[in-house]
Amino acid sequence: MSELKTYPIILAHGIARFDFLSDLLLRIDNDDSDDGLHYFRNIRTHLMAHNFVVYHSHVSWAADVEARADDLKAGVERILHETGAEKVHIIAHSMGGLDARHMLYKNRDQQLHKKIASLTTIGTPHHGSAVADYVTGAVDLERVLVRAAAQLGLGAGIAGLWNLTTESRAAFNRKVESWEGSCGVRFRTYAGAQIRRKIFEPLRPFSDKIDGPNDGLVPVESARWKDEYFVGPVLDADHLNLIGWVDLSELPDYLSFFGMEARIKKLYLDIARELAQVFTL
Secondary structure, eight states: OOOOSSSOEEEEOOSSOTTHHHHHHHOTTSTTSOOTTSSSTTHHHHHHHTTOOEEEOOOOTTOOHHHHHHHHHHHHHHHHHHHOOSOEEEEEETHHHHHHHHHHHHTGGGTGGGGEEEEEEESOOTTOOHHHHHHHTSTTHHHHHHHHHHHTTOTTTTGGGGGGSHHHHHHHHHHHHHHHHHSOOEEEEEOEEOOGGGSOGGGHHHHTTSSSSBSSSSBHHHHHOSTTTBOSSOEEOOTTGGGTOOOGGGHHHHHSTTSHHHHHHHHHHHHHHHHHHHTOO
16 A cells, blocks of 8 residues: 555545446456546546555445435545544545535534545535436436336435435535534535537536536536635536546547546646645645
């Protein structure tokens, strides 16, 4: 294991890891494996090549945020035990940021926040998304999704969709605002946005449901969370670009020397380096 230069980093994935089958078949989360097919595409290996200690989170697929928060807590405690570190950093994409916030607040009496040095969120819907409002309001959606999830062997694990609505997020934000402001965790947020023709094509109909700049699923204003946390400028990236993935139309840019792959890797490396400066061991 690399010598600790700052606290270990946990990459916390979003609501529904699309790589769960490849992980099951290829064991792409092994410590010595290539992560070219991982949810965070080539991010962990890139950070490890620069001597950072990095782990992937493992939380329940599309489950309720409270259950996912418990899964994340178990992962944090395991990593603290394995590394002997006093704290960890969490860099989270999409719902992963909400998992972390719920974990912190849920375990406030146990002082878990004192073991989390920082939470950096990328494309996280802190104020919810009109996409979630639309999808959860669809006729018979819950019945259809429960059936589909069961057929995939995922049980009834789709409750997390309801945690992403604007109403759900507003209620949570009101409840935790005062505590989060004084808990001592360093919060930072990043947001992405693209014009419609550049957004991953299957996301474009969802993007149309959102007023204002968005990454195809999350509005910029929701990902920003609070002005004091936001690290600008807004990134030229859609929701999948933010974790290193592209569609075929983006391949020329992705593969160019200063293309998408280089920019996304640089984003995560810049975050890690900045954390190392602030939290030097």
